[in-house]
Amino acid sequence: MKCLFAIRLLFVVSSACLCAIITPSLAFSVNVFDYGAKGDGQTDDSQAFLQAWEEVCNCGQVTPTLVIPYGTTFMLQPLKFLGPCKAATIIVKVEGTMMAPSNMEGWKWPNDDEKKEIWVQFSEISGLVIEGGGQIDAQGTPWWKYKGDKASYRPTALHFHRCENLTVTDLTHINSPKNHISINKCNGAYVSNLHIIAPEDSPNTDGIDISESTNIFVLNSTIETGDDCIAINSGTFFINISNVYCGPGHGISVGSLGKNGAYVEVEEIHVKNCTFNGTTNGARIKTWIGGSGFARKITFEDIILINTKNPVIINQQYEDHHSINENGNGEAVAVSDVIYRNITGTSACENAINLSCDLNIGCNGIVLENIEITPYSSGDEVYASCTKANGTSSSCSPILSCLSNSSKLP
Template sequence: MNTLNIVTPLTLLFILFFSSSTASTTVYNVVELGAKSDGKTDSTNAFIEAWTSACNSVGSATIIVPHGQFLVKNVIFDGKDCRNSDITISMEGATLVAPSDYNVMRKSENWIRFGKVKGVSIQGGTLDGRGTSLWDCKLADGKHCPDGTRSLKFSNCEDVKIEGLTSINSQKFHIVIYDSHNVKMHGVTIRASSDSPNTDGIHVESSTDVTINRADIGTGDDCISIGPGTKNLWMENIICGPGHGISIGSLGKRFNEQGVQNVTVKTATFTGTQSGVRIKTWAKPCNGFVKDVLFQDLMMNQVKNPILIDQHYCPHNKGCPTQVSGVKISQVTYSGIRGTSATQVAVKFDCSSKKPCSGIIMENVNLIYQNRPAQSSCSSIDGSAYGVIRPLSCL
């Protein structure tokens, strides 16, 4: 009996020690691997080495990017052969800067891309895409300018967390979530000039179960854009402006296209934007759809088109001027939307004559224009209105 009393505590101590050892986190500091925090020396290889080591480590791993500026060229963090599904990239106080010459990445679609990764978290830090010179090129004549790179893209990824990240001056889209599942973004800040072309803040496409919470976005294009194949997207506590608002679309550019379903925008403020909440589809045949959408508790401050469905989108009248949209829009609710419109028509539903909008609900909408009632406009739509509705409902 005495022997048992001695062995049992020793066994417990061994188990506790072994458990704590296996649960420890392996740390990789990019500076220790050769990165320079001067913003001038190319540190790309140090980041790749840190990623490769983290992927090959047993148990959780953390890549530390300390205070300072780090020049990084276009890079792919590939998860195809990654054995680790618990990698944190900690960048508090750090700024990654793209090359100042946009021609360095002329042939690249993305500056930083994560592909086929699982269980990656990004904490803090700033991405500076240095896109101003490319914007100037495009706004001048644009003939000899590259298309530009997206600052951060996740493709074919799963269980991703992005928290406290700031992205500024992207050449093109800031953050892209494509063909991914279970992505959570919290406390993201995005900034670009109001006249910067195609600088969407966050673009989500062909992805499921994506959450965007407490994002502050001001760009020259959509604050958040939603592409085909998006399902179960939740956006809450969003500040948008300047920019083009939150847009589902444009959809329907191709005939065979996946639909958009179960999208929520809740508690958002739009200031000086081109649109508030918009659904936009090409005026051409398509088998896609938009359904089960909720816009709730939104504040509009001098927004040009607070509520808009535009199913006659056709830039430069090329390829679709005599056609109508085949995208079916249904079961969309606008609830608790209030504030001021910068144009007299605050609510515009311009739906497809071939597939009219249906199941559109408005409840407690109160929008005014220059301290007087605004107007609403409806075409090819069926729906209902409840509660206080200003402008007068055309449903």
Template sequence: MGLSAVFHCVCIIFLLACISEVGAGKMVFNAVKYGAIADGKTDNSEVFQNVFNRACQMEGINVVLIPHGRYMLGPTVFKGPCKGHVVFLIVGTLLAPTDIASSVNVDHWISFQYMDRLVIGGGGSLDGRGSSAWPYNSCSKRPDCKPLPPSLRLDFLTNSWITNLTLINSKGVHIDVFGCDGLKLRHVNLIAPANSPNTDGIHIGSSRNIDISNARIATGDDCVSLSPGSMYINITNVICGPGHGISVGSLGRSPNEEDVRGVKVKACTLIGTANGLRIKTWALPYASSVLGLTFENIIMEHVNNPIMIDQQYCQAGNCQKEGDSQVQIQDVKYRNIRGTSSTKMAVTLKCSRSKPCQKIVLRDINLLYNGGPATSSCFYAKGVAYGIQRPPSCL
């Protein structure tokens, strides 16, 4: 076992030990002892910031402890780099503000930036109280809308862990990952109503070496969405639904976008989602690539569009009617995808006319519609099919 793995194991053991030994040693900074008030009304932003700064300025492993209770917290940024390594132990419940200014004029609720070997966990909850903000979401009408703030924003973290945490009712994305390298998300529960707008579970961009496993995601948008620059992403043992499925994209909306490559989605279950495994690109003249994707051992339960490539993606119906996507999709494998489709068209590969999909592999696809056969549809898709093919392959 390498030093990195040893450190991660020590962190998790230490994190759990802190729950029962919060008074042991100088490395534990109990927010209540520094003035935090757990009445669900008092803004604890300044106290939490002060406690974090103290922990961040010390060498070694230092714990910020949020004990049992309900703590209101305004938009807050916890920014490194730190002298040592911080364990942010949330045992209680953090409550987001509900005023309009905290909903439409900021790009975060809780943000962690520029840290190495950060651990966030503790079994507690982040309640975004999104119902106060969802009426201000205009993205269903305007593709250039300003997103509502994510509950947990993770920017430029390295070798870090998010574990044993529940996020509910985020105003926007539940967990937004950007510019990170070596981030593990384990045993997270992300929950919001199916009709909550743009409440993606985990959104990833310009990040690499991200592992998501043993998660339960039930929201109003993509369970996991991968935007440009997502590289070497592993998604394993995720239960998704309700929501919009697991999506790569949308891509090709802006010039000079980074590629998406090396994505593996394995042993996941999708239940009642609006889409299943989806790759979506705009029909615009901006070039990039999607390379080396594997979807394997996936169970579908009453899923719309279980397997879908859509290179004419159009949000809010406000898109150019003619045009070809310049995003090149190639080397995409679908293996052992089984279950039920809630639409008769279970497999749709709608690729770009000027840049057809290349090296698509369908192996052991077994998807039924209403207990009977489903259908498939291919446009400008090149590849091969092996093994069971229900519906019959269109490749």
């Protein structure tokens, strides 16, 4: 099928003369049905999707659109949508449902995919827009039996790699075998109006993982999973998260960072206007013993807590009982310039504020302002604890008398 053009002629009539103004409205749309997709939820439609993608990726004179139609379910094997593409912008309209095979034995990995880590990957595509109001169902249930050290057997559902100026919006994403969305080595991404769902006890089903990326916006989304709603990993700078409803899940986490002695860099992370409901953590920073590098200029503000465990937590000595850190060398990731501001609501645990910093280097420049955390259950009490945490606090309840250089202001 060739790249087709729709030219719309707009004629403007004036009293003085007749002017013909030709305005090109260039549109090129490819429907996966055009390439043999069945959309019955059982037939493998992978090759139809790849052929349709090749068509839109090679169409360079317009803004091409790949349409995944409403009311249909497409069963897909692991796929790689590869760029670079010719057009400055490519739209993928997910109006129907993209669905993985229903059992593990039914997955057929490409011959060149030795790691077998990803179900659907978009790689090296600039100006990619994924939208449409449809659903991505990664059929993760049979994979969840692999936990702990065997978690690596489970694939990520949707992975974006080196996609500049990415937009992902208006989608429902359910039941990934592992993390639902991974953003890696991307510069400029706008992620909004997503609903990500997995059972509370599903292991490692992070909503969105961000690594080695800059200028990422995650907005106006609801994330209900069995692990971090959003995890911010090494190599990330200028990340903005706003109006995210998280719960159930493990909160919004910077980290974990520095596993097995890794050097990490994280800076300018801003989380605002978010709600944690029934999560096992709220605003969290976690770094492994033995790591190095820095995590700094991090802000959590205007946060609402509803029955949240560990509402405010820094753990600079993180250890996972499923793993053994291989480089406990006395080093630590430097955590500094962290602001917790305007955080209100209820805690499900007594230790509502826990700043557990490294015994050698501590964490520095920690600021807490206008914190009001009360117990979820009547009759309980909440308190704050600190280890080697340096900074200031004002208008905080519970009071942070443990914070070095702390000042309680009226």
